[in-house]
Amino acid sequence: MLTYTEENYLKALFKVTFGSGSNEAGTNELASLLVVKPATVNDMLKKLKEKELVDYEKYGKITLTIKGKKIALEIIRKHRLWETFLYQKLEFSWDEVHEVAEQLEHIQSGKLVDKLDKFLDYPEFDPHGDPIPTKKGEIKVQYKKTLSEISVGKSCKMVAVKDNSSPFLQYVVKVGLGINNEIKVLSIQEYDSMMLIEINGKQSTVSQKFAENIFVVIE
């Protein structure tokens, strides 16, 4: 059985490597994501290598083994199922679920995950629009862009958020945006890339930074 901390390293490693082309990560990169020092990561990598959860040679790049990736996906599955539970059943707002799910994702009980999945009627996406890995560890890859990549005059549909922080999520709500909303790009300011958008007939102006954290699909 893995410790709480080991699980967090695997999850972080999956997040930095998944969809990064090379599937590799570096010590510093991982350290900054986990908010620990590189020295700490280095120690942990030796432990994870010993347990055959990562491939890693001194001064080399870090990758997850199949075994490590499988565990990472299980934790992400649990995290997103719990977020969905908190949001749908307990009426948490979408900016509150992540923090609690960070704890709940470490509860060890295969039965609990299965029952929860069933109770929620096998959801495919969490409240932030992120896909929930299946029991088999399959994860849906969505061909999504960020709002900042959409050109003037085009329409798209919001499907997820990149930034999961509470302040950002609250801001998204304030702007009148939510998952599945239609967004039309009315204009883009040359100078600072500020975007004038329309959602349900209501206009808003958003910064480039904001637009880079909204995932959309073109229909």
Place this chain on the structure above:
Amino acid sequence: MLTYTEENYLKALFKVTFGSGSNEAGTNELASLLVVKPATVNDMLKKLKEKELVDYEKYGKITLTIKGKKIALEIIRKHRLWETFLYQKLEFSWDEVHEVAEQLEHIQSGKLVDKLDKFLDYPEFDPHGDPIPTKKGEIKVQYKKTLSEISVGKSCKMVAVKDNSSPFLQYVVKVGLGINNEIKVLSIQEYDSMMLIEINGKQSTVSQKFAENIFVVIE
């Protein structure tokens, strides 16, 4: 914030002291309940005393402070609410809930407890018949006896179990017993106190050890 381990010590301390008249506990007693060595308990007591969660002097008895008792009750409240959730909403059987609740009781989120309580419609008892402390830390004291104390010819109602272990709980089900069942004591064997009982018209014979672990009330 307390660690997972500190919380377990407070909970264990509450369990051994609550309703014991003196409200006191000893090092060895606590050690055996927590399945650690007395030396370990001794170290922890110093930490808990420092944090003003227990009253304790060298070679003296251990008691919870008001503050320590309050925290213990919060953990027990969480434990029993989670057990109720698992049993009522996720269809766990009553012998499976305890182990998972041992983990879930340590999730830190006041909001989660409140929401869960509401979601379950403010339950008063958990699946084992144990009272769920209120948000204010009030716990219902039931005037209950054990089945072994009931005399021949009398009837009573099962309200809870003393032993929460999976083998015992499964055995209770097998005997045809459950919370709120009427039990009539038909006869008691002189020699070994074996009890012949009737539940819903069905007769069963149970040992004294068994009868000592069934809580009942006389109506």
Place this chain on the structure above:
DNA sequence: TAATGAAGTTAGACTAATCTAACAAATAAA
């Protein structure tokens, strides 16, 4: 009341997870 056993304490050691500070290797710049 003194001996004996039970209960409780201390010292010293270990593991997991973390840090700081110093060092080494790899990479980018000049």
Place this chain on the structure above:
DNA sequence: TTTATTTGTTAGATTAGTCTAACTTCATTA
């Protein structure tokens, strides 16, 4: 191709939680 910068590693220390083995105090009982 040196030099400088970034990246990664090591050594040594700390804290929480645990242990064993030895010791002390308390309580019972002969």
